Amino acid sequence: MKTALSVNLNKVALVRNTRHLGIPSLTRAATQCLQAGAHGITVHPRPDERHIRAQDVFDLAELLKGWPDREYNIEGNPFHNLMDFVRQVRPHQATFVPDSEGQFTSDHGWSFPADADRLRPLIAECRALGVRVSLFMDPLPAQMALARTVGADRVELYTEPYAAAWGQPGQDEQLRRYAAAARAARDAGLGVNAGHDLSRDNLTDFLRAVPDVAEVSIGHALIGDALELGYTETVKGYLACTDAARVRAP
Template sequence: MTKLSVNINKIATLRNSRGGNVPNVLQAAKDIENFGAEGITVHPRPDERHIRYQDVRELAPAVTTEFNIEGNPIPQFIDLVLQNKPTQVTLVPDAEDAITSNAGWDTVKHKDFLIEVIQEFKQNGIRTSIFVDPNPKQIEAAQYTGTDRVELYTEAYAEKYAQGNKNGILPYMECAKVAQDIGIGLNAGHDLSLENIRFFKENIPGLDEVSIGHALIAESLYQGLETVIKKYLQLLK
């Protein structure tokens, strides 16, 4: 079964829009776990416009499932991860002013940098994953960085699926095969939703984990958080 990790950035965004502590990010994470999610994902950015560094410090000892911290490995992010030792760190090459992640790593160009960062995390017992575009060459090159997993950037798939074009899955199927052949674990995330997750799961062998935030929280506005999480779990079986 593919694990569901819920990205709670949007809950933090709502809290920050008003100040105070409503909704409570820590309590939301606990509730999401109680509803059946197998992981909690956060993506702190330097401007702390949603998840704050202090949120990470409070979540780390409280999360009882898998804790996944995403982000660009700038020095302060690396320090945060090493101090809090999550289950997994997902390296994302996003610019500080990016609204959301919009590209994967060039694992050929940035090989040496990734090797150095990944080695430090793995020495501290933290599983590593690299956010990559659905390009088999990037998956092949990722194996030389020492990473445990790659996370496929799924925006292109989601866009084509919404247009009725199911051929958008093909590059991801090819990448999944490459990952299996070279023995790298496979995650996926970005714009996955209740509408498109089943088709993706059915066609991607060896899918270890999906990280879903924006769509899941938006769907929960109408259906409720517990209901939506249980729907994802059913579709991922």
């Protein structure tokens, strides 16, 4: 199974927002990433618009109409502003993330059964609109079947604990946790996405240990690499990491 690469453009918008010149351009960044082979674009329009602004969501939706084989993934908290975008844009995928409004970055997943009743109707609405739903989740195998019962199509495994352990003595233990969670998700009928602090350094190891990951969403490290290498070479580098994961390690 080939893992799709979705490029998260939040950090491009963060740099742009420091001035009033409209640069760097999100649509040019997205175009270069798609031309280089990225399978999709991800944005996380937070209520405070610290990076992605409402207009960006619509501009990228218009751009992606010209790339019908690529995916548009909008992520965020469905109890804040996410659902308004889903209703208007109808992206291919909505990733539900349990962030607080002022949260610095995503750092935990949904919890079941605590979040089940309030998520279920919003997931049903998304699916009625033809939008696939992925739930941001910690790598807890017992939670996967519960995520399926509320109607989710996929889970996105929160990978920061793995990234923090990469190259350290705890790496293998973390990989076993994620592999077990991914197996539990697949057994429950869920697709598996992954994201948060994945990089060119740690991506291949993760995908080799956690097979059948449908999609990785990568922003911070990828945009950081692009500052040095450019969007085109950076995307090609990440695609090489996903390709390498399909080759058995020596």
